[in-house]
Each structure stands twice: as C-alpha cells, then as structure tokens.
Amino acid sequence: MFQKGGITKTSSFISIPAFYASSILPELQKSDSKTNFSCFLKREKNDEILCLVNSLPLIKADCLKFLIDVRNQIDRNALLASIPECAKYLSSTNIVVQTYAAHAIERLLLVRPTNDQKQTT
Numbered sequence: 001m002f003q004k005g006g007i008t009k010t011s012s013f014i015s016i017p018a019f020y021a022s023s024i025l026p027e028l029q030k031s032d033s034k035t036n037f038s039c040f041l042k043r044e045k046n047d048e049i050l051c052l053v054n055s056l057p058l059i060k061a062d063c064l065k066f067l068i069d070v071r072n073q074i075d076r077n078a079l080l081a082s083i084p085e086c087a088k089y090l091s092s093t094n095i096v097v098q099t100y101a102a103h104a105i106e107r108l109l110l111v112r113p114t115n116d117q118k119q120t121t
Helices: 016-029 049-055 057-073 076-093 094-109 115-120
Strands: none
Touching: 016 049, 016 057, 049 076, 057 076, 057 094, 076 094
16 A cells, blocks of 8 residues: 555555665665766766765665665664665665655655554664
8 A cells, every 4th residue: 555655555465665675775875886887888976876876866766765665664664774874875876766766755754653663772
C-alpha cells in the first residue's frame, strides 16, 4: 500500500530492510569506477567522485527512488547511513539523479520516529 508518506504495508514474503541492505545500499556506496570506461576517457577535476556519481544513472535513480518509497520500512541507523550516500549524488551531471538525491535527502530528514523508536532512544 502506498500513501503520501511512502509505503505503509509490505508483503511478509520479502524483507524490505534486508533487500535494502544487501542490494540498494551497496549500489549507492559503490566505489569501483572501473565499470564505466567513459570515465577514463574524459578526465575532469575530482575524477573518481564524478565517475562514481555519473556511472549507470538509471540504476542510481532507481535506487534513490526505492529508498524514498520504503523509507518508513527501514530502521533509523540505515537511514542515517544513507544520507551521506545520497548527498554525493547531488554532484551528478544527470538531472534526474540530482533530483532524486535531493528529494531522498528531504524525505529522509522528515521521517518521524515510530512509537518503538521513541521509547528506545
């Protein structure tokens, strides 16, 4: 079920936090730019970071969109670890990736703690 605040109900067959931790977050954290050969042909300032945020823009945008949609299903520590990862995509040359990164940061900062998190923190 999807509402204004993101996904509110999920299937019990798929663990959203586990999928995020095993597939989405590692893609956002990828530090191997060897897969994008065009980065080696065009040398710009701060080459490594530019190569990382500009490689596979469709995949990066999808990962950011997934994070936006399931932010209420992921624990607080994983969300806090995701903010710096999203911030680096603000420097992407792809406007879609930039927009999703900015939107993800905004949504992550606006996530309210659940009742369980209020009692434990």
